[in-house]
Amino acid sequence: MQADRSDARPLVLERTRELVAALKATPAGERLVEVEQRFRADPEIQQILGTLRERDEAFRQAQEAGNLTQEQIRALREVQARYREHPLVHEIELARMPFEILLRDVNGAMANILDLDVGRIVGPANK
Amino acid sequence: MSAAERAVAEREDLQAVAMEKARALARAIGESAAYKAFRRAHGALMEDDTLRRRFYAYQAQRQEVEFARRAGSAEPAQEAALEEEWRVLSAIPILQAYLEGQRELTALLKEMVTILNAEFGVDYGAVCTPPGSCCG
Numbered sequence: 001m002q003a004d005r006s007d008a009r010p011l012v013l014e015r016t017r018e019l020v021a022a023l024k025a026t027p028a029g030e031r032l033v034e035v036e037q038r039f040r041a042d043p044e045i046q047q048i049l050g051t052l053r054e055r056d057e058a059f060r061q062a063q064e065a066g067n068l069t070q071e072q073i074r075a076l077r078e079v080q081a082r083y084r085e086h087p088l089v090h091e092i093e094l095a096r097m098p099f100e101i102l103l104r105d106v107n108g109a110m111a112n113i114l115d116l117d118v119g120r121i122v123g124p125a126n127k
Numbered sequence: 128m129s130a131a132e133r134a135v136a137e138r139e140d141l142q143a144v145a146m147e148k149a150r151a152l153a154r155a156i157g158e159s160a161a162y163k164a165f166r167r168a169h170g171a172l173m174e175d176d177t178l179r180r181r182f183y184a185y186q187a188q189r190q191e192v193e194f195a196r197r198a199g200s201a202e203p204a205q206e207a208a209l210e211e212e213w214r215v216l217s218a219i220p221i222l223q224a225y226l227e228g229q230r231e232l233t234a235l236l237k238e239m240v241t242i243l244n245a246e247f248g249v250d251y252g253a254v255c256t257p258p259g260s261c262c263g
Contacts, residue, residue, distance in 0.1 A: 007159075007160070008155070008156075008158060008159030008160060008161065008162075008235070009159075009235065009238070011155045011158070011159075012152065012155045012156055012159060012235060012238075012239055013238070013239070013242070014155075015148070015151050015152040015155040016152055016239045016242050016243065017242070018148050018151065018152070019145065019148040019149055019151075019152050019243075020242060020243060020246045020247075021148075022141075022144050022145040022147075022148040023145050023148075023243075023247070024246070025141050025144070025145075026138065026141045026142055026145055027138050027141070029145075029247070032247055032248075032249075033246075033247065036247070036248045039248075092248075096249065099247065099249065100249065100254045102142065102145065103243075103249065103251060103254050103255060104254065104255055105142075105146060105149075106145065106146070106149040107251075107255040109146050109149040109150050109153065110149055110150070110152065110153035110156070112150075112153075113150055113153035113154060113157060114153050114156060114157055114162065117255070118236050118239075118240070118251075118255070119251060119252055119254065119255025119256045120255070120256050121229075121232070121233055121236055122233065122236050122237050122240045122251065122252040123252045123256060124250055124252045124253035124256060125240075125244060125250045125251075125252055125253065126250070126253075
């Protein structure tokens with residue numbers, strides 16, 4: 001089965017890239033890619049994200065060690081609020097909504113042919 | 128046709144193209160040996176009533192133990208019984224073929240989804256999984 005799978009893989013990946021290109025051409029895809037690029041290139045939001053990761057890690061470590069302080073909780077909440085309130089975060093959330101509807105349609109179109117739910121099989125990325 | 132109507136028609140055309148690409152991708156997956164092997168193995172499991180029920184019961188029990196473990200109330204005896212049931216189940220050829228088919232197909236689908244996630248900064252699995260229904 002391993003050898004057969006490797007035979008099918010290039011075609012599946014080629015069709016995936018074609019789907020990516022087609023999704024990028026839709027207004028929802030085009031908008032999301034444009035906002036994503038600005039998000040990744042924005043020094044302020046990247047700095048906030050870096051601080052968020054650091055404080056989140058410190059929070060987890062302190063929690064595990066049982067020596068979490070009020071100051072650590074406050075510091076994490078402060079940076080979480082700065083992130084949530086950043087205009088680019090609002091923009092990206094708004095851009096994701098129509099694209100996510102499109103992705104669910106993609107998943108549905110594939111399910112009709114394969115008789116299985118790709119999203120359910122792969123599950124969330126962080127699981 | 129007004130400019131607004133033209134814009135709507137153009138958007139619908141582009142979405143139709145994307146849906147056709149999604150169907151072409153599904154057909155390519157459908158042609159893969161991983162998918163065909165999974166379907167065969169799934170069919171065999173569905174035909175074996177006893178094994179299917181036993182496997183589903185195992186999955187339900189595993190979930191219960193997982194919840195209990197998270198709540199810190201898992202019984203060692205219950206966990207041991209679950210392990211023993213898995214040892215027996217996983218030696219049954221029909222189930223072995225099913226799990227192997229599922230692994231192969233999942234690996235292929237995850238590779239595909241990783242490309243989509245990276246290109247758009249989304250989580251396909253999370254977006255398309257109804258809450259509480261994860262994972263096959």
